Amino acid sequence: MTNPGNDPLTSEARLTVSTVPTPQKVAKAAAGQRLYDTARHAVVPFSPITPGQVRMYVCGATVDDAPHIGHMRAAVCFDVVRRWFLRLGYDVVFVRNVTDIDDKILRKAAAAHEQWWARAYHFERVFTDAYRRLGVLAPTYEPRATGQMPEMIELVQRLISRGHAYIIPNADGTPSGNVFFDVPSWKDYGELTHQSGGHSGTTGEDDEGKIADAMGPSVDETGADKYNPADAADLSDAKHDPRDFALWKAAKPDEPATAVWQAPFGAGRPGWHLECTTMAHRYLGNEFDIHGGGLDLRFPHHENELAQARAAGWGFARHWMHSAWVTAKGEKMSKSLGNGLSAERLLGDNPAWVVRYALASVHYRAMLEWGKDTLPSALAAAKRVERFVQAAGQAIRQPSREEVAGLSADDLPKDFVAAMDNDIDVSSALAVVFALIRETNQLLAGEHTAQNADRSAPTSDAMRPAAGANTDQTENNGRRRIRRNLLFVRSMLDVFGLDPLAAPFDGNISGQTQAVPGADDPTAKALDALVSARLAARQKARKDRDFATADAIRDELAGLGITVEDTASGPRWSFAG
């Protein structure tokens, strides 16, 4: 029950949320966990507030449009973090919201003559489908902003009553529905990104540049004032300070009635920052372990979320994690290139495992350079892993998913654990995986050359389990080691959500249809039977040293898209469909 399930659609997380955590399940490796914290600007030791349980909130999508590669990267990054925590034996409460009411949703829906709620729900489902195809585990809970209105209104009132927010009145004195957070009233504003003006105490500084900088914006070299807030509410002259931001936005005459909620301070809808603060608080409590999101959310979104929560008297997130961009030629991929890299296109043109590998194999805080070689390189990795798992699984009994998922972090190679403990250093962790694949390939070659059976290189020290596992001195034969290594490789890959035999991949990770004995699919069965017949003929020809005929059969199959490889255990074929 503490192990990650292999089906992203099953709510395995549901089973792990317990009100009574059991610390003794947690791996020893958890003690060495270190993570970068945005607020502290450093990699710091991580330990959860509640022993045995990690509560994390990740900003989810604003569902105004279809997901693109950047959304997928962020989702995969935090999915890997979550899977590592699961592997460490924690109960992980993973909350990822859906922002389903927002300026852009309203604007785009209006432009497309759609109901905003229909648009939001449609794209929410598109996001969910993309996550599922990539093997991103379903969140423990996925709240929608529109589902938390009472709590949001309550938070606004709480901030007003505590003197950290103010209502803009209409001319007649009634509340307008516009409510702002009073930044100068909160002296810690800027604690996350150190971005604040911190000028709240200064007086008589009417230098326009300084006022602008206190808010962030200024003019560029050409003198153009390119940083002015775009939202009408944020431009309001009624704001007490340029840094103040909207908690509640008054309903506008041209907005649909379905987008308006009644509140004591006037009808309207919540500001963006308020939504996340409310949802995180409702499901994770006054204080929780990790708040994550994309790098661009650092400021102002997370800064404002934090200010709201702290001003409301909550401890909020102890740890802030931010995932970096996917870049093309060094530049952030978004509007300009976003169209060419929609999730739909990516997953339509490439096997999901390959996409996930490409997204997961770079450190979450590093820019991921997306070039022409990225996908081919990931595809090569897929083939290597696929061949290895298949070949090893032929030499020994393939471990079950339960065995793979059942390994604790403490059972895994210590270098792998050290890498993951070190702020989720996936590059170094993957190096361990590939080193073990190579080592095991040597053993596999040895299995087929009987006389060399004992010549195999000893398992290097780095490949030994991190802790607690018995070293197999008496089981010093190749097959035991092959089996153990295969289990390690798959289990380590599983930490990345890349176990080839787990859902949603189920063995096909390179996009090639394998000949699977006993396949359920009747088409695959028929194909296998036909191809096997031709291969039998070829084997006979080869045995008779009639290589012309053998090669002719291979060419014939190649012409049909079927690749034949002769392995030690006989011919292996795959179909590039």
Place this chain on the structure above:
RNA sequence: GGUGGGUUAGCCAAGCGGUUAGGCAGCGGCCUGCAAAGCCGUAUAGACGGGUUCGACUCCCAUACCCACCUCCA
């Protein structure tokens, strides 16, 4: 203007003050009837200039260039 990040071999990408990162693509070899796969070996690094040090890609300073956030944004 403020804030933060980056510059590693053909490409992608890590750790580390002194010992092979890894992947992809090369090259040489083994294996193979041939091929593929696999294995073995191998070249090409650390923007630039100083400094600290017995020793720096790794620490410090300066310079150049690139990028991002401050506007919806993963």
